[in-house]
Amino acid sequence: MLDNIRADLRAYGGDWGAQGFWVMLVYRFGRWRYGVRPALLRKLLSLVYKLLFKLVQVLTGIELPCEVEIGRNFVIDHFGGIVVSGYARFGDDCRIRNGVVVGLKNVDTPVAPVFGNNVDIGTGAKILGAIRIGDNVVIGANAVVLMDVPDNCIAVGVPATVKPRKSLRDVMPGAEE
Structure with missing residues (x-):
């Protein structure tokens, strides 16, 4: 401990x-x-x-x-309004912010999201149900995520749409990652 x-x-x-x-x-x-x-x-x-x-x-x-399973370096940025279901699981290096809800989609189905490593969850996001969030994922502020998000993607909007994350090289040609 x-x-x-x-x-x-x-x-x-x-x-x-x-x-x-x-x-x-x-x-x-x-x-x-x-x-x-x-x-x-x-x-x-x-x-x-x-x-x-x-x-x-x-x-x-x-x-x-x-009851939540948490990996290394789990950080809660900004307090307030954060609710995490006891059925959820987080990998290493995850970060959540205020107003985030991680929980059940239906009360009758006690299954919550499973998060990979290096997941960054924006303010006010809601991640619900029996879904998997991959490694190196960013969930945008106020996104409502009800489906799986593959590795190296970003989920934004209500309901969330999933897009591949752009590398620094895509945004600034000639930059090193």
Whole structure:
């Protein structure tokens, strides 16, 4: 747990005051308590986790349950209005911003999106359902994504349309990537 917390602190540039870091502390504690023995102590720690989860949710406006699977360097930029389903999974080097909802498309189908590595989610985006978001994907601000997004693409609009990402060389000929 402490190694993960140190890595999270590095991902937040050493800023102990970042609300996203507070959320990650509670998240890491919630994940860690699953392995605690005996069961009675685990139940006591579960109560502590639930109180901390609710406190951080009220203070930051971020709901990130410990059931979510998160890779390395997960960063929550700008707090407020962030809701992530416990069924979601994130790869390494993902970033989300305020107003993002990652969740179920239908309440009757408890399946949420699975994200690859290096995914950048813009402010206000909604990513819903049993979909896969590939590696090196950018999801634009306020996009509503209801379908798979392949690797190296960008998803923008309502409903989202998927386009291949342009490389720096495409935008500025002669530039190095």
